[in-house]
Amino acid sequence: DSGVTQTPKHLITATGQRVTLRCSPRSGDLSVYWYQQSLDQGLQFLIQYYNGEERAKGNILERFSAQQFPDLHSELNLSSLELGDSALYFCASSVLGGVLETQYFGPGTRLLVL
Amino acid sequence: KNQVEQSPQSLIILEGKNCTLQCNYTVSPFSNLRWYKQDTGRGPVSLTIMTFSENTKSNGRYTATLDADTKQSSLHITASQLSDSASYICVVSGGGSYIPTFGRGTSLIVHP
Numbered sequence: 609d610s611g612v613t614q615t616p617k618h619l620i621t622a623t624g625q626r627v628t629l630r631c632s633p634r635s636g637d638l639s640v641y642w643y644q645q646s647l648d649q650g651l652q653f654l655i656q657y658y659n660g661e662e663r664a665k666g667n668i669l670e671r672f673s674a675q676q677f678p679d680l681h682s683e684l685n686l687s688s689l690e691l692g693d694s695a696l697y698f699c700a701s702s703v704l705g706g707v708l709e710t711q712y713f714g715p716g717t718r719l720l721v722l
Numbered sequence: 723k724n725q726v727e728q729s730p731q732s733l734i735i736l737e738g739k740n741c742t743l744q745c746n747y748t749v750s751p752f753s754n755l756r757w758y759k760q761d762t763g764r765g766p767v768s769l770t771i772m773t774f775s776e777n778t779k780s781n782g783r784y785t786a787t788l789d790a791d792t793k794q795s796s797l798h799i800t801a802s803q804l805s806d807s808a809s810y811i812c813v814v815s816g817g818g819s820y821i822p823t824f825g826r827g828t829s830l831i832v833h834p
Binding site for chain 1: 753754763764765766767768771773811813815820821822824825826827
């Protein structure tokens with residue numbers, strides 16, 4: 609158990625819908641990362657937050673948005689869902705968000721878009 | 723374009739044997755290289771993180787090497803165990819901020 613929690617574990621929805629994935633980092637960690645893992649693309653980095661501020665942005669679509677709240681939990685919002693958005697979404701956390709820090713991954717949210 | 727290529731794509735070995743996984747990258751400028759272990763359906767777990775100045779780093783039975791000149795890394799697993807069955811992912815980051823490029827992973831199966 610990494611100490612990172614993600615809810616829900618599974619999510620089934622329809623195309624065009626909007627969903628929110630939630631992540632609670634390890635106690636004391638200030639930085640949160642979001643990743644997408646699909647069969648055809650592998651793991652991809654989406655976005656990083658540090659203490660509520662966006663720090664780095666990867667291959668995140670405009671239909672996706674994220675934020676980190678004052679209590680340090682983070683949410684990833686996916687809208688206008690398409691079949692290709694079906695994937696495992698991981699959240700990870702680290703203490704200060706430094707480029708050499710170990711990241712601890714949560715168990716993931718499995719999203720299925722029908 | 724930044725790329726990370728891993729080989730082999732899959733590998734089957736007998737319990738107790740050693741194996742070596744390869745990672746070649748074209749990420750530039752280079753900042754660090756990470757190896758992760760990912761069990762099926764679970765989040766990746768960090769094995770090693772290496773910078774430009776490091777050429778070897780160990781974590782128990784896992785030893786990673788880095789040759790920044792040839793842009794190659796390897797992950798050596800010693801005395802494999804059934805629990806080593808997993809996907810091993812190489813991740814390379816470049817520049818001053820965290821923008822990683824992921825390899826597609828090597829799927830390792832350890833048979834008794």
